[in-house]
Amino acid sequence: MLNWDNPLTPSKPASKANTGAAEQAAPGSTPSEKLADAFSSYASSNALMDQPARAVEATAPAVAPANTGISFDDTPAAPAEVVREEAPVAPTAAVKPVTGDAMAGMFTEQMGVTGKVMTAVNSNDKRVINGQGDVNQLAPFKYPWAWEYFLNANKNHWTPLDINMAQDVHDYNHTLTDSEKHVYENVLAYLTTSDILAMRNIGLAVMEKMTAPELQIYQARQVYEEALHTWTYQHCIETLGLDQAEIYNRYRVVPEINQKIQVANRRLEDVMRSDMDLTNQDDLNSFVMSYMFFSGIFEGSWFYNGFTPIFSLQRRGLMKGTSEQLQYIMRDEVMHASFGIRVVKQILLENEVRLDPKAIRQMWDESEAAEAGYARYILRDPILGYNADDHIEQFRFIANRRARQLGLEEPFPGAQSRTPWLDEQANMKKEKNFFETRVTEYQTGGALKWD
Ligand SMILES: [Fe+2]
Numbered sequence: 001m002l003n004w005d006n007p008l009t010p011s012k013p014a015s016k017a018n019t020g021a022a023e024q025a026a027p028g029s030t031p032s033e034k035l036a037d038a039f040s041s042y043a044s045s046n047a048l049m050d051q052p053a054r055a056v057e058a059t060a061p062a063v064a065p066a067n068t069g070i071s072f073d074d075t076p077a078a079p080a081e082v083v084r085e086e087a088p089v090a091p092t093a094a095v096k097p098v099t100g101d102a103m104a105g106m107f108t109e110q111m112g113v114t115g116k117v118m119t120a121v122n123s124n125d126k127r128v129i130n131g132q133g134d135v136n137q138l139a140p141f142k143y144p145w146a147w148e149y150f151l152n153a154n155k156n157h158w159t160p161l162d163i164n165m166a167q168d169v170h171d172y173n174h175t176l177t178d179s180e181k182h183v184y185e186n187v188l189a190y191l192t193t194s195d196i197l198a199m200r201n202i203g204l205a206v207m208e209k210m211t212a213p214e215l216q217i218y219q220a221r222q223v224y225e226e227a228l229h230t231w232t233y234q235h236c237i238e239t240l241g242l243d244q245a246e247i248y249n250r251y252r253v254v255p256e257i258n259q260k261i262q263v264a265n266r267r268l269e270d271v272m273r274s275d276m277d278l279t280n281q282d283d284l285n286s287f288v289m290s291y292m293f294f295s296g297i298f299e300g301s302w303f304y305n306g307f308t309p310i311f312s313l314q315r316r317g318l319m320k321g322t323s324e325q326l327q328y329i330m331r332d333e334v335m336h337a338s339f340g341i342r343v344v345k346q347i348l349l350e351n352e353v354r355l356d357p358k359a360i361r362q363m364w365d366e367s368e369a370a371e372a373g374y375a376r377y378i379l380r381d382p383i384l385g386y387n388a389d390d391h392i393e394q395f396r397f398i399a400n401r402r403a404r405q406l407g408l409e410e411p412f413p414g415a416q417s418r419t420p421w422l423d424e425q426a427n428m429k430k431e432k433n434f435f436e437t438r439v440t441e442y443q444t445g446g447a448l449k450w451d
């Protein structure tokens with residue numbers, strides 16, 4: 001059963017509420033070598049959203065075992081049952097991030113005159129940010145869950161060419177009403193701009209600040225996935241013969257789309273600065289707020305809820321190819337949001353971050369206002385079975401869920417789910433015939449022609 005709504009168990013007071021470290025028993029994954037079964041078990045990825053940040057391992061764990069089964073949860077295959085006590089975390093104020101020259105210096109220190117490495121890497125030296133471990137050495141892992149995210153992300157592999165869009169071309173040209181076309185086009189226009197922004201955020205502003213390679217490796221995959229999402233929207237736009245220049249420019253000329261992009265861009269600009277120093281309290285707070293926004297709201301709420309208008313068409317048998325594409329994207333986004341929330345909580349566990357409740361409240365309020373304006377624009381005329389009020393209330397409902405996962409108070413108490421079928425989209429019941437419905441075959445490495 002779906003389990004999207006289980007609150008996390010916060011273990012610390014509000015200022016550190018996001019650092020719930022109590023381990024919850026992960027729902028049993030069902031290792032299976034059949035991809036179909038794995039996709040069916042994607043519901044378990046919900047657990048990944050609902051688990052608190054796992055306690056940091058006190059000792060270097062063994063290298064994560066090979067992942068023989070395929071499942072979408074983030075539970076490490078074997079070590080999941082091993083709950084390790086949280087390692088004492090040293091104060092961070094004086095610790096400088098290990099990047100660039102500092103890394104080179106550290107490396108030199110570890111080398112003797114013979115050129116041999118003098119000291120072994122200790123996983124306890126790793127930190128999410130401001131760490132002093134060797135950022136070029138993957139194992140021993142300190143955050144094996146991050147490696148599991150990477151392994152699981154690779155199981156949701158598709159390209160937009162896999163999905164047949166022929167019926168969508170017919171639906172768009174012959175069946176959709178003007179109001180439905182307005183919804184469809186503007187959702188695509190918003191999403192495609194957003195995904196580029198998401199790619200720039202994780203690839204240019206976040207990755208470089210991580211000081212544990214297992215975190216960076218998942219984020220590298222995330223960067224690829226954001227690019228893949230952009231390709232997917234482009235494929236839809238191109239296949240339907242929409243005016244590309246006009247669609248891609250909409251976020252600049254439609255204030256209601258622009259508002260959402262501006263909110264996100266401001267968070268990105270807050271942290272994409274060359275003089276950013278995460279040992280500085282203000283910069284650290286900005287970084288945490290930005291990561292919280294991108295994982296909890298931008299990906300976790302806006303994206304998650306952003307596919308809904310098109311899914312509502314799918315439920316009436318329309319634009320099913322596009323909807324299937326979006327279902328694959330939604331899976332990725334669920335993992336991005338979940339991973340980001342987990343990273344944020346780990347940062348809060350390892351660092352003295354003083355979150356300002358007013359700033360958090362403001363974050364929810366401006367996100368709600370931007371989402372409401374957007375919803376009233378794209379759904380200025382309700383479409384059958386879906387209207388702007390549904391969209392806005394669903395945003396509030398999902399935002400409450402993300403807040404709980406972050407260990408924060410619900411920003412919109414009492415919000416009700418207007419689209420109870422939305423969570424099922426992430427689980428995509430049709431995956432059992434995924435391979436039968438693919439319209440292209442993947443080439444294996446040996447089959448590729450390189451010249
Ligand atoms: Fe994306």
Ligand SMILES: [Fe+2]
Nearest residue numbers: 198299333336
């Ligand atoms: Fe994403």
